[in-house]
Amino acid sequence: MIYLDNAATTYPKPECVKNALLDFMQNCGANAGRSGHAMSIDSGRVVFEARKSLADMLGIKHPMNVAFTLNATHALNLAIQGVVKKGDVVVTSPFEHNSVKRVLNAYDGIEIRVLKTDKFGHLVDVKESLKGANVVILVHANNVSGMILPVDEIFKLAKENGATTILDAAQSAGVLDISTKYTDIVCASGHKGLYGIQGTGFIALSDKFDISKIKPLMQGGTGSKSEHEIHPNFMPDMLEAGTLNAHGIATVKAGIEFINSLKKDEIINHERELREFLRSELLKMSEFKILEVPPSYETIGNLSFTHERLSPSEISLKLNEKGFCVRASLHCNPGTHKFYGTSPDGAVRVSPGYFTTLEEMESLVSVLREI
Numbered sequence: 079m080i081y082l083d084n085a086a087t088t089y090p091k092p093e094c095v096k097n098a099l100l101d102f103m104q105n106c107g108a109n110a111g112r113s114g115h116a117m118s119i120d121s122g123r124v125v126f127e128a129r130k131s132l133a134d135m136l137g138i139k140h141p142m143n144v145a146f147t148l149n150a151t152h153a154l155n156l157a158i159q160g161v162v163k164k165g166d167v168v169v170t171s172p173f174e175h176n177s178v179k180r181v182l183n184a185y186d187g188i189e190i191r192v193l194k195t196d197k198f199g200h201l202v203d204v205k206e207s208l209k210g211a212n213v214v215i216l217v218h219a220n221n222v223s224g225m226i227l228p229v230d231e232i233f234k235l236a237k238e239n240g241a242t243t244i245l246d247a248a249q250s251a252g253v254l255d256i257s258t259k260y261t262d263i264v265c266a267s268g269h270k271g272l273y274g275i276q277g278t279g280f281i282a283l284s285d286k287f288d289i290s291k292i293k294p295l296m297q298g299g300t301g302s303k304s305e306h307e308i309h310p311n312f313m314p315d316m317l318e319a320g321t322l323n324a325h326g327i328a329t330v331k332a333g334i335e336f337i338n339s340l341k342k343d344e345i346i347n348h349e350r351e352l353r354e355f356l357r358s359e360l361l362k363m364s365e366f367k368i369l370e371v372p373p374s375y376e377t378i379g380n381l382s383f384t385h386e387r388l389s390p391s392e393i394s395l396k397l398n399e400k401g402f403c404v405r406a407s408l409h410c411n412p413g414t415h416k417f418y419g420t421s422p423d424g425a426v427r428v429s430p431g432y433f434t435t436l437e438e439m440e441s442l443v444s445v446l447r448e449i
Contacts, residue, residue: 079403080402080403080442082402082434083404085409086429087270088271091329092332094335098328098329099275106328107121110125110322111125111301124328126141128146128330129142131331132334136256136264136282138258138285142314144280144283145317146280146318149278153266155181155295156292158244164185165187167210167212168182168190168213168214169191169241170191170214170216171216171217172195173199173227173411173413173417174411175217175246175410175411176410176411177248178215191207198370198373199223199375209239212242214232214244215244217246220249220411222380222382222409222415223369223380224353224371225375226375226376226378229261233260243261243262244261245264245265247264247266253346253349261284263283263284264281264284266280268280272330273336274329274333276326281317290311292317294316296320299321300319302315348432352436352439353380353430355440365385366384369384382425384423384425388449390407390425391423396449397426397445400445402441405429406427408421
């Protein structure tokens with residue numbers, strides 16, 4: 079099979095990630111931060127080193143400002159439900175994942191403002207929309223079209239208005255540079271661009287963020303201050319109730335080490351080259367329509383398209399029969415498909431990864447020509 083569904087989870091994983099998981103299970107494996115014996119201490123060391131690696135990647139001075147989660151959805155729930163309160167004005171974009179939209183739509187008593195776009199998808203009238211905003215939540219890179227939003231520019235304006243800023247970095251962590259200069263909270267998965275295994279994610283608070291502004295979504299055992307029956311109010315314990323997925327965290331640590339072993343921008347440059355190859359070939363086939371990114375916005379590797387005759391599901395099925403793994407339908411992002419006019423069927427998404435080769439993309443194009 080040729081795997082082209084890296085936006086869902088990266089595959090294959092680097093050898094160092096596989097080795098880290100096996101090593102942890104064979105030689106460590108104890109509950110981090112819960113006991114004083116050597117194995118627990120060793121587990122705690124691995125977890126701390128993973129925190130530090132993430133903090134360094136994000137330019138955060140204090141590793142304890144990084145808390146581990148089950149995935150990006152878990153992290154976004156911690157951030158949104160921890161920060162947004164009744165009466166708040168929350169600004170977001172029309173391109174957000176359901177991990178943001180569904181959480182906000184479950185609230186009563188908040189105002190949700192969706193940023194406007196022009197016909198291409200550029201965000202417009204941003205300053206006006208940010209007036210009076212309490213919280214601004216934006217996706218860094220869209221999981222459908224691959225567009226990269228100008229988050230730093232918008233978050234700078236948001237901070238000038240005194241808003242709390244939350245970044246959904248599910249598609250960008252490990253692929254793009256992430257700045258916390260104007261970002262208060264970063265949420266991401268560990269199993270996509272960071273190459274960890276599934277069941278991993280994180281929420282990171284910037285050094286300047288006032289942690290009293292976020293409330294824990296869950297309470298329970300932390301291994302700290304156990305004499306108190308009130309949940310801790312310090313990081314990372316306040317956002318890490320219960321046993322951590324230390325096995326998975328070990329793989330995130332290894333994944334970051336793999337990324338750091340490469341040249342700067344090696345991953346994103348490779349994925350963009352593959353995306354542009356596919357895009358240029360699809361433009362030669364009139365029956366396909368690409369969900370194009372606004373002209374002045376950059377992209378990650380994701381590219382989605384539709385067919386004039388066949389549904390996305392039919393295309394996906396045909397590709398699966400030929401040995402290609404892609405994803406069809408709405409990609410948990412109905413807002414993006416509404417913008418592109420591809421609801422309710424959605425589109426076919428191809429998301430190459432670092433380990434995808436040009437030859438594999440050429441094989442995909444050959445099959446698409448025959449459809």
